[in-house]
Amino acid sequence: MTDSRQVTARPYPFAAPDRLHLDPHYAQLRRDQPLSRVQMPFGEEAWLATRHEDVRVVLGDARFSRALSVGRDEPRTTPRQQDLGMLAMDPPDHTRLRRLVAKAFTARRVELLRARAQQIADELVDELVKAGPPADLVEQFATPLPIQVICELLGVPFADRHNFHTWSEAIVSTTSLSGDQIQSYLENLWGYIGELVAVRRREPIDDLLGAMVRARDENEDRLTEEELVQLAAGLLAAGHETTVTQIPNFVYVLLEHPAELARLRADPGLVPSAVEELVRYVPLGAASAFPRYATEDIELGGVLVRAGEPVLPSVGSANRDGEVFTDPDRLDLGRDPNPHVGFGHGAHHCIGAQLARMELQVAIHTLVTRLPGLRLAVPEPELTWKSGLLVRGLAALPVTW
Amino acid sequence: MSANWRVSVDPHRCIGAGICAGTAPQHFQLVEGLSTPLAETVPPADPVIDAAESCPVEAITVHDSSDQRLIAPEP
Numbered sequence: 001m002t003d004s005r006q007v008t009a010r011p012y013p014f015a016a017p018d019r020l021h022l023d024p025h026y027a028q029l030r031r032d033q034p035l036s037r038v039q040m041p042f043g044e045e046a047w048l049a050t051r052h053e054d055v056r057v058v059l060g061d062a063r064f065s066r067a068l069s070v071g072r073d074e075p076r077t078t079p080r081q082q083d084l085g086m087l088a089m090d091p092p093d094h095t096r097l098r099r100l101v102a103k104a105f106t107a108r109r110v111e112l113l114r115a116r117a118q119q120i121a122d123e124l125v126d127e128l129v130k131a132g133p134p135a136d137l138v139e140q141f142a143t144p145l146p147i148q149v150i151c152e153l154l155g156v157p158f159a160d161r162h163n164f165h166t167w168s169e170a171i172v173s174t175t176s177l178s179g180d181q182i183q184s185y186l187e188n189l190w191g192y193i194g195e196l197v198a199v200r201r202r203e204p205i206d207d208l209l210g211a212m213v214r215a216r217d218e219n220e221d222r223l224t225e226e227e228l229v230q231l232a233a234g235l236l237a238a239g240h241e242t243t244v245t246q247i248p249n250f251v252y253v254l255l256e257h258p259a260e261l262a263r264l265r266a267d268p269g270l271v272p273s274a275v276e277e278l279v280r281y282v283p284l285g286a287a288s289a290f291p292r293y294a295t296e297d298i299e300l301g302g303v304l305v306r307a308g309e310p311v312l313p314s315v316g317s318a319n320r321d322g323e324v325f326t327d328p329d330r331l332d333l334g335r336d337p338n339p340h341v342g343f344g345h346g347a348h349h350c351i352g353a354q355l356a357r358m359e360l361q362v363a364i365h366t367l368v369t370r371l372p373g374l375r376l377a378v379p380e381p382e383l384t385w386k387s388g389l390l391v392r393g394l395a396a397l398p399v400t401w
Numbered sequence: 402m403s404a405n406w407r408v409s410v411d412p413h414r415c416i417g418a419g420i421c422a423g424t425a426p427q428h429f430q431l432v433e434g435l436s437t438p439l440a441e442t443v444p445p446a447d448p449v450i451d452a453a454e455s456c457p458v459e460a461i462t463v464h465d466s467s468d469q470r471l472i473a474p475e476p
Contacts, residue, residue, distance in 0.1 A: 060419040062426045091424045095451045103475070107458045339417065339434055347423030354457050 003304040004037060009045045012038035012312075013077070013287035017392050019385060020249060022283050026050050026317035034301035038312065043075035046291050047303070047311040052341070054301040055318035058311045060346030064292035065090050068308070075291050075310055077174040077390070080182065085230045087290060091347055097223060097231055100215050102351060104153065104208045110354040113149060117359055120148050121366040129370075133400035134377035141367070142247035142397070143240075146359050150239035153355075154232065155207025156196060164189060168237035169389075174286070176388030189233045197229060208235075235352075242284065243356050245393035247363045250278045252383070252394060254364075255376055257331050264333055264368055271365045274333035275357060278364075280340035281331050283316030284391050290348075315341050373401040404467035406445055408438040414460035421452035421461060428452065429461075442466055449473070 014025040029036050034051045049055050058064050067090040074081055086097050103109065124141050135141075147165065151158045169177060170185035177185065199205070200213040209232055216228050223231070254261040264270050291310035298305045305311055319340045320328040343350035350356065367374060376383075377398040384395040408428065410421075415436050421429040422436060425448035429436050443449060453461040453473035463473040 056419070060423050060431070062423060092448070092451070095424050095448075095455065099451060099454050102455045102457070105457065343418070345423075346419040349418040349420050349423075349457075351457075353418070 001299065001304045002302065003306060004045070004047070004309055007037040007303075009037035009039040012040050012048060016387070017286045017385075019383075020253065020282055020392055022316050022320060026314060026320065030317060030321060035303045035305070035311070038075075040075040040287075040312075041077055042079060043073045043081075044310065046075040047300075047305055047309060048288060048314060049301060049311055050314045050317040050321075051301060052318040052321035052324040052339075055313040055315060055341060056345050057300060058292050058313040059341065059344055059348070061298075062091070062347070063295050063298055064311065065295050066290065066292060066348065067093070068293035068295065069291065069310070072293065072310070075312060076289070077287060078182075079175075080179045082182075083230075084290075085227070085234055087348060094347060097227060098351060100212060100223065101208065101231065101235065104211075105351050105353075105355055107354045110358050113153065113355070114358055114362065116152065117145070117149050117362045118366070120145055121362050122370075125366055125370045134398050135400075137251060137367075137397040137399050138244075138248050138394055139396065142251075142363070143244050145247070145363060146240040146243035149355070149359060150236060153208055154236055154239070155200075155205055155209040156236055160192070164192060164236060165240070167192070168241050171234070171237040172241050172390045174388050174390055176386070186233075189237065190229050193229045193233045193236070197225075197232070239352055239355070242352075242391065243359050245391050246279075246282065246284060246356070246360060248394045248397040249282045249284070249392070250275075250360065250364060251367060251374070251397060251399075253278060253282060253331065254368075255374070256380070260331050260333050261368075264364075265372060268365055268369055270333050271361050271368070272357075273336060273338070275360045275364060276338045276340065277331060277333050277335045278360070279342035279357075280319045280325070280335070280338055282342075282392075283319070284342070284393075285316055286390060286392050288312040288314045288316075289390055315344065371401040374399055375401065404465050405442045406449060406472060407442055407464045407466040407469075408449055409441065409462055409464075410436045410438060411460045411462070414458045416458055416460075418457060420455050420457070424455060425449060425452040436460065 014023045029050045035047050038048045039045050049058050070088050128135050147161050148158050167185040167189040170182045200210045291312045293310050294305045294307050296307045322328045343353040377400040386393050386395050417434040422431050428449050450473045453463050459474050
C-alpha cells in the first residue's frame with residue numbers, strides 16, 4: 001500500500017482563491033488520488049483528503065487528533081502557529097469546555113432567538129428602503145445582523161462592535177494582518193472580554209457570558225480564567241466573522257443563478273433547503289485548514305496514513321463529491337437529501353451551526369421577500385474580494401433594487 | 402451502586418453531525434449517516450452524558466433504566 005514516502009507533495013493551496021470557484025484540482029484528485037501529499041506555505045507536509053467519505057472519517061473518527069497538532073509544525077497558511085483553544089483539543093478536554101456553552105446553541109434555544117433576529121433584519125431593510133438604493137449589503141445588512149444577535153446572546157455591548165469587529169479579524173487572518181498585529185488584536189479582544197467578565201463578577205447578569213462566569217466560579221476545575229476569556233472571545237469572533245461573510249456570499253451566488261433565485265422568490269418556503277444547499281455549494285474556506293493527526297496507522301483512500309502524520313480534510317471538495325451529490329456542481333435549492341459537511345463533522349462540528357442556519361434563513365428570506373428587485377449595482381467583475389483570510393468573502397456588495 | 406442507563410437516539414431529530422460518535426466513540430456510531438447507540442443499556446459513564454448534553458438537536462436521551470428518570474439532557 002502506498003505511504004507518504006512514495007508520493008511527491010504538491011504546493012497547496014493550488015492557487016489563490018478565485019471568488020467562490022473551487023479549484024479544478026479537487027475534482028481531479030477525488031477521481032485519481034483521493035489522498036494526496038501537499039506542502040502548505042508553512043509547516044510540515046500533509047495528506048489532503050478530498051472525497052466526502054474520507055473527509056468524514058478524518059473529521060469524525062477519534063483516531064484522528066487535533067490535540068497532537070500542539071507542539072508540531074502544523075501545516076498552515078499563517079506564518080505563526082496560533083493558539084486555537086478548543087480547536088486544538090480532543091475529547092474529553094475539548095468536551096469539558098464545549099459542554100459549558102453547547103446548551104446555548106441547541107436548535108431549541110436558537111429558535112427562541114429567531115423572532116428577535118427577524119426584527120433586526122426587518123429594521124435593517126427598513127433603513128435600506130428609507131435611504132433608497134444603492135447600498136452596500138456587507139456594511140448595511142450582513143455585518144450588523146449577526147453581530148447584534150451574538151452580542152445579545154453573549155451579553156456584549158453592540159456599541160463596541162467597531163472595536164471587536166476589527167480585532168476579530170485576527171481569528172480569520174492568514175496574511176491580511178502581520179503576526180504582531182494578530183497578536184495585539186487578540187490581546188485587545190481578550191482584554192476587552194476580561195473587562196466584561198469582571199463586570200459579571202461584581203454583579204451577576206443573566207446572559208451567556210454571565211453563565212460562563214458562574215460555571216467557573218462554582219467549580220474552578222471546569223475551566224481556567226484564561227480558557228473562559230478565550231472561549232468567550234472565540235464565540236464572539238467566530239459567531240460573526242463566518243455569518244457576516246456567508247450572507248453576502250449567498251446573495252452573490254443567488255444573483256449569479258437567476259433561475260434558482262426566481263424559484264426561491266416564487267416559493268420562499270424553500271429558504272431552509274436553499275440555505276443548506278448554499279452552505280454546501282459555497283466553499284467558505286479559502287483552503288483546507290486544521291489538519292488532524294493520525295494516532296495510529298490508518299488505511300484511508302487507498303493509502304496508509306502512518307501514526308503521527310497530519311491529514312487536511314477538504315470540506316469544499318467533499319461537498320462537491322459526485323459519489324454523494326447528484327450533479328454536484330449544480331446549485332439546486334431544493335436538493336434533498338443534502339448531507340454536506342459545510343459545518344464540519346464530528347467532535348468539532350461547528351458549535352454555532354444552528355445559530356448560523358437560523359440567521360442565514362432569516363437573512364435570505366428577508367432579502368428575497370422584501371427586496372424582490374435585488375440586483376448588483378456594479379458589473380460583476382468590479383466586485384472586490386477580501387484576501388489573506390481563512391475565508392472567502394466580499395469586501396463590499398453594492399446592490400440596488 | 403447506581404442502576405444502568407438506557408440510551409436512545411431519536412432518528413427523526415438526528416442530523417448526523419457526528420459530535421457524539423467523535424466525543425464518545427465507545428458509545429455511539431454513525432450508521433448510514435445517523436447516530437446509533439452501540440448498546441441501549443450501559444453502566445453509568447460520563448461520556449454518555451457529555452454526548453447527550455453536546456447534541457445540537459437534543460436527539461440523545463439518557464434515562465435511568467430502573468425508574469425511567471431522565472438523566473440527560475438537562476431541560
